[in-house]
Amino acid sequence: xxxxxxxxxxxxxxxxxxxxxxxxxxxxxxxxxxxxxxxxxxxxxxxxxxxxxxxxxxxxxxxxxxxxxxxxxxxxxxxxxxxxxxxxxxxxxxxxxxxxxxxxxxxxxxxxxxxxxx
Numbered sequence: 001x002x003x004x005x006x007x008x009x010x011x012x013x014x015x016x017x018x019x020x021x022x023x024x025x026x027x028x029x030x031x032x033x034x035x036x037x038x039x040x041x042x043x044x045x046x047x048x049x050x051x052x053x054x055x056x057x058x059x060x061x062x063x064x065x066x067x068x069x070x071x072x073x074x075x076x077x078x079x080x081x082x083x084x085x086x087x088x089x090x091x092x093x094x095x096x097x098x099x100x101x102x103x104x105x106x107x108x109x110x111x112x113x114x115x116x117x118x
Contacts, residue, residue, distance in 0.1 A: 055080050059088040062095060 036042060055061055063077050077093075084091035085100045092098070098108050098118070107115040 052076065052080060056083060059084045059091050061092065063091070063093045065094055 055063060063081055065074065065077055069077070081091050081093050081098075085098065085106065090097060090099045096108055098106055099115075100106055101115075101117075105117050107117045110116050
C-alpha cells in the first residue's frame with residue numbers, strides 16, 4: 001500500500017515537473033518570436049527587400065547612386081541595374097535611360113538621337 005501511494009506521488013511529481021518545464025520553454029520561444037518581429041533590423045530588412053523588388057520590376061524607376069552609399073548598397077544597386085538591362089533591355093540610373101544593344105553593349109541616346117556606347 002505504501003509503495004503504491006509513494007509511486008503515485010512520484011508520478012504526480014514527475015508530471016508536474018514535465019508540465020512546468022514545457023510551459024517555461026514554450027513561453028521562452030514565444031518571447032523570442034515576439035522580440036524578433038519587434039526588432040528594428042527585421043523591419044529595415046523587410047523594407048529593403050520591398051524596395052529592391054519594386055525597383056527590379058520597373059525599369060523606368062530611377063536608381064540613384066550617392067557618394068555616401070556603402071559598398072554593399074552600391075553593389076546591390078549595380079546588380080539590380082544589370083538585371084534590369086538583361087531582362088528588359090533598358091534601365092534608368094541617375095536620371096539617364098541606358099539601353100542594351102543586340103550584341104550586349106550598353107548605350108544611351110544623345111540629344112541628336114544617336115547612340116553613345118559606354
